[in-house]
Amino acid sequence: MKQGQFITVEGGDGSGKSTNLSFVKQLLEKSNINIIITREPGGTVVAEKIRKLLLDKNEETISEQAELLLIFAARAQHIHHVIKPALAQGKWVLCDRFTDSTYAYQGGGRGMDGKLIELLEHKVQSGLTPDLTLLLDIPVMIGMNRVKKRADLDRFESEKKLFFEKVRSAYLTRAENNPQQIKVIDASQSLKKVQKDIVQILSVLTDRI
Ligand code: Z5A
Numbered sequence: 001m002k003q004g005q006f007i008t009v010e011g012g013d014g015s016g017k018s019t020n021l022s023f024v025k026q027l028l029e030k031s032n033i034n035i036i037i038t039r040e041p042g043g044t045v046v047a048e049k050i051r052k053l054l055l056d057k058n059e060e061t062i063s064e065q066a067e068l069l070l071i072f073a074a075r076a077q078h079i080h081h082v083i084k085p086a087l088a089q090g091k092w093v094l095c096d097r098f099t100d101s102t103y104a105y106q107g108g109g110r111g112m113d114g115k116l117i118e119l120l121e122h123k124v125q126s127g128l129t130p131d132l133t134l135l136l137d138i139p140v141m142i143g144m145n146r147v148k149k150r151a152d153l154d155r156f157e158s159e160k161k162l163f164f165e166k167v168r169s170a171y172l173t174r175a176e177n178n179p180q181q182i183k184v185i186d187a188s189q190s191l192k193k194v195q196k197d198i199v200q201i202l203s204v205l206t207d208r209i
Contacts, residue, residue, distance in 0.1 A: 004034075004087040005205065006128070008098040011136030012168050013157055014143030015187040016194060017096055020136065023195055024094055024202065031206045036086050039096035040074065044081045047074035055154040062155075068106050072120045075099070079128060099125065100133055100174055100182065105156065108170025109163045132205055134198060135175050136187035140164040143187075 009017045009024065021037055028035050041051040050070050054062070062070070075098075086093050099121050106112045140161055147157055175182040185197045 003090040004092045005131045006083065006087060006093050006095070007205075008095045008100065008130040008133045009136065010097060010100045010104070010133055010171065010182075011187060012104075012138055012140065012143050012164055012171070014146030015136035015138045016146075016191070017136060019191065020134075020194065020198060021094060021096055024134070024198060027199065027202055028092060028094075028206070033092050033206070034090070035092040035094055036082075037094045037096070038078070038082055040078060040098055040101065041071055042074065043078040043083075043095075047077040050074040050077075055156065057155050057158070064106070064110050064112055067110075068102070068112060068117070068120070071102055071106065072124050076124045079125060083128070095130075098130060098133075100130075100135070100171065103174055104167045104170040108166040108168075108173075109159065111166070130181060132201075133178075133182040134201065135171055135182050135184045136194070137168070137172065137175075137184050138187040140168055 007024070009021055011017050025035055025037055040047075041054055042048045050073060054067065054070055054074075083093050083095070099117075102117055102121075103114065107114050107117050144161065144164065147153070150157075172184070175184045183201045185194060185201070187194055189197075
């Protein structure tokens with residue numbers, strides 16, 4: 001049975017998820033919370049292999065359906081081996097991306113059927129959803145400029161601006177429809193201001209324990 005809290009960090013490319021994950025962990029550890037950091041796609045040996053398949057530029061193109069199924073295959077492994085056992089032990093789980101990414105990238109970006117995503121979510125997660133999601137929202141061009149400095153762009157990072165506009169818009173629609181779970185943070189602010197907002201949101205959660 002679930003006991004710990006499940007927190008996810010979401011956002012478009014260059015929104016600062018990686019930068020802020022360890023900040024969130026440190027913050028929660030100050031409140032004596034036992035927390036693990038993990039990520040999607042990935043988090044287990046098999047799921048990390050699937051991640052590599054998804055992110056690498058392969059000779060053979062990956063169809064949209066194969067991409068969606070691979071993401072949920074990785075998620076099934078991750079939930080079974082990492083997320084559920086940790087929550088059952090009373091640990092908090094801090095995850096870099098989860099199913100909101102699927103609604104944003106595959107649903108919004110690729111235009112895949114939201115009903116199919118919902119069906120897979122239902123089957124694979126059996127009701128497991130994040131208690132809190134920090135959505136780092138950033139205008140596409142600002143995010144892209146931050147990421148552009150990287151040497152090699154992966155399969156997703158190589159998509160065009162329109163794809164990321166659709167991703168952002170799908171994220172914001174999800175946040176509008178799930179205001180209790182998804183808290184939107186303006187990630188174009190300075191890091192100091194972003195982290196101030198994070199502290200404020202998390203203080204509500206830690207006050208409840
Ligand atoms: N994907 C999917 O399609 N469907 C799914 O269901 C799931 C995932 C789960 C891998 O994700 C890909 O998988 C992802 C979607 C797809 N594709 N993309 N693209 P990932 O999380 O591993 O990859 P990512 O989105 O590229 O994240 P990242 O590499 O970790 O970047 P980030 O977390 O968004 O940003 P960052 O590395 O923390 O920051 C980028 C730079 O900006 C860095 O130099 C920072 O120092 C700087 N930065 C950060 N914050 C600030 C502020 N506030 N001001 C100025 N500069 C800043």
